[in-house]
Amino acid sequence: MRIFGILTLLCAFLSQASAQKISVNKYGLAVLSTRQQYDQLIKADSNQQLVNLEHYIPGIQKDVRYATTNNFTKQKLYTKTDIYMRLPAAKALKAVQEVLRRKGYGLLIYDAYRPYHVTEAMFKIVPNDLYAADPRKGSGHNRGVAVDLSMVNLKTNKPVAMPTDFDDFTSKAHENYNPADPVVAANRKLLRDTMKQFGFKGSTTEWWHYYLPDYKKYPLMDIFF
Template identity: 85%
Template sequence: MIAIVFSLYFILSCLIFAKFNNQAQIRGFFCNFKRMRRMLLLTLLWAISARAAAQKIPVNKYGLPVLTTRQQYDQLVKADSNQQLVNLEHYIPGIQKDVRYATTNNFTKQQLYTRTDIYLRLPAAKALKAVQTALRKKGYGLLIYDAYRPYHVTEAMFKIVPNDLYAADPRKGSGHNRGVAIDLSMVDLKTNKPVAMPTDFDDFTRKAHQNYMPSDPVIAANRKILRDAMFQHGFKGSSTEWWHFYLPDYKKYPLMDIFF
């Protein structure tokens, strides 16, 4: 990048000499240009150092890079604004939540979160906002069960259910730990109640699979409406969990073990 800047500088110098025949004009121009060049170089050096700092992510016992401090996260966001986590309740009008892991009403029977805030990386939040807009036109809204999940919570879950069909293997990490996976359902805007789905959230039976065919056509239709809306806006789905969706480029986003 710096080489490109100096090449442009050389070309511009040639053009200036060709244009100006007055030495005072040339000296005045280059005095200002040197100041601009100095500022540009300082900006480039700052950007390079910020990106380098963001890439120095410590690895855990499995050899996975995992962000563990707000300072590391802030450096990452400075280098790439798409890495920022967005509070979905602030970003998406009308979104609803039922954060099960902040209660004991989940498959672990333990309270795993102390807060009910829901976050996603900016690109995932933008895509989900588009989903919400599309669903509202059909009389539905989004109901969020889980979004960004700190890495140590994934470790705790896998100890209870050591099956990566249903709980992410901490040796690989989860899309939730990267802030680009979401567990969700829908509410009927007329009643403000959750719509009927094949199972409850975190059901580990075959009925939760995407290829399961419910006998009730209304339930099948509800699942299809949600799935189609998510797919149309860039998400992929889990084959074993009708509620789970994620961005396909999840590897661009580091694993994190930070509460917000």
């Protein structure tokens, strides 16, 4: 009887420990924040795994601005420059890279998965959701299915001309802006058409921002990889 009682207690303890309930933050958002929670998630659904884009996509390039002071917050927000996305996003991006490569271009990543606390830090510095995602909602970047990117010309290995620099919050970065330079318009169109071909949706205000439309399938996360 006594052994049975101890066993019952032990089982209750173990099931509680393995359930690893995702806690809700002060905004009522469930944010996955431990490695165990992440391991459980990917055990249940391998599409939830975050993939290192540089390992997964041959030739992909990066300029992780948030690891430098060259970004709209003028502060270093990352200590590392690894770029990760969920497996379905990485697969789609790999297909984009392959199509672009045959046309003489390659992808240049500015930002991919972004831990939730970085979104909070950005909003503290610039509390305006025109410029930074509101932490009360979180961002597709926190879910690992949004990406900020441009292209490089493989002949020159330099970024192509786009309507603005990354994180320019003027109307020139908008989807409906008509660039005077036809080369700029063509570059933006090539990136946009190819991203859409493989299932990404674009932003109406940021030419560099793309995301998977089923982003709600992927929980907000606050783990550094």
